[in-house]
Amino acid sequence: MNNYCSLCPNACKVDKNLTAGACGTNGKIKIAKYYLHPFEEPVISGKNGSGTVFFCGCSLRCVFCQNYELSRNNLGKEITANQLAEIFKELELSGAHNINLVNPTHYADKIIQALDIYRPNIPIVYNTHGYENIQMLEKLNDYVDVYLPDMKYFSPALSKRYTGKENYFDVASSAIEFMINSKPYLLGDDGLLKNGVIVRHLVLPQCTSDSKKILDWFSKFKEKAFINVMSQYTPFGNIENFPELKRKITQREYDTVIDYCLSLDIKNAYYQEFESANEKYIPAWDF
Ligand code: SF4
Numbered sequence: 395m396n397n398y399c400s401l402c403p404n405a406c407k408v409d410k411n412l413t414a415g416a417c418g419t420n421g422k423i424k425i426a427k428y429y430l431h432p433f434e435e436p437v438i439s440g441k442n443g444s445g446t447v448f449f450c451g452c453s454l455r456c457v458f459c460q461n462y463e464l465s466r467n468n469l470g471k472e473i474t475a476n477q478l479a480e481i482f483k484e485l486e487l488s489g490a491h492n493i494n495l496v497n498p499t500h501y502a503d504k505i506i507q508a509l510d511i512y513r514p515n516i517p518i519v520y521n522t523h524g525y526e527n528i529q530m531l532e533k534l535n536d537y538v539d540v541y542l543p544d545m546k547y548f549s550p551a552l553s554k555r556y557t558g559k560e561n562y563f564d565v566a567s568s569a570i571e572f573m574i575n576s577k578p579y580l581l582g583d584d585g586l587l588k589n590g591v592i593v594r595h596l597v598l599p600q601c602t603s604d605s606k607k608i609l610d611w612f613s614k615f616k617e618k619a620f621i622n623v624m625s626q627y628t629p630f631g632n633i634e635n636f637p638e639l640k641r642k643i644t645q646r647e648y649d650t651v652i653d654y655c656l657s658l659d660i661k662n663a664y665y666q667e668f669e670s671a672n673e674k675y676i677p678a679w680d681f
Pocket residue numbers: 399400401402403404405406408410414415416417418419452453499500501
């Protein structure tokens with residue numbers, strides 16, 4: 395019997411209590427910030443903000459990550475499951491509309507521990523890169539009300555280039571299908587999301603054809619979930635060897651993807667203002 399970590403599809407052959415896995419984290423919880431986040435989708439942030447906790451490390455590690463200081467460099471503060479439960483309570487008392495767990499995958503077991511200590515009376519939002527184990531999602535599903543998964547890449551070559559993983563689409567599409575089938579979309583009387591799935595897709599430079607294939611895939615869920623087509627790509631992270639990533643997307647690229655989305659009659663969609671490609675949307679971290 396071994397203690398190898400299997401929280402995510404990387405299935406590292408490590409005991410996280412002894413050494414860090416591919417996500418860069420050991421058995422301890424590390425966070426970079428928690429606060430009332432005003433810039434999520436309107437049905438998530440509402441008037442007061444989303445009670446967001448940013449976790450350190452990452453099991454996907456895209457080269458262009460805008461949060462690379464925490465996802466790659468693992469800067470942050472170690473806390474216990476008890477302290478995480480206290481943070482949930484503090485955010486709830488400060489008026490948060492929900493608890494928004496950003497990049498939680500590699501802490502799923504610890505998050506369950508914290509929610510067993512304190513379960514807030516507001517929705518729990520699981521905000522993930524989408525590269526998830528279905529078995530872990532089955533364990534989490536009773537704790538989570540809203541999923542905010544990314545769908546980043548369709549092409550295996552593209553996901554391999556930016557994450558080293560050829561199977562991103564296969565894994566993420568199965569995970570998102572599970573999420574959509576288990577959480578019907580439900581808005582409360584206050585207009586905020588209580589249950590459901592919003593799939594996020596970030597349009598990348600020179601990748602409109604990949605974005606179109608993702609929209610083709612999403613269209614079969616268009617009555618059951620929302621998609622947020624995001625324009626906010628900003629050059630960041632470890633992109634020295636990726637010349638195509640050293641610019642923002644163009645208005646033409648974004649319009650091409652939006653027009654395609656409209657042509658598929660996907661009405662449950664969010665679009666972003668073009669000026670969203672701006673560093674001001676990246677929070678100041680509490681290192
Ligand atoms: S959570 Fe981290 S250690 Fe565990 S399988 Fe995933 S990458 Fe490896």
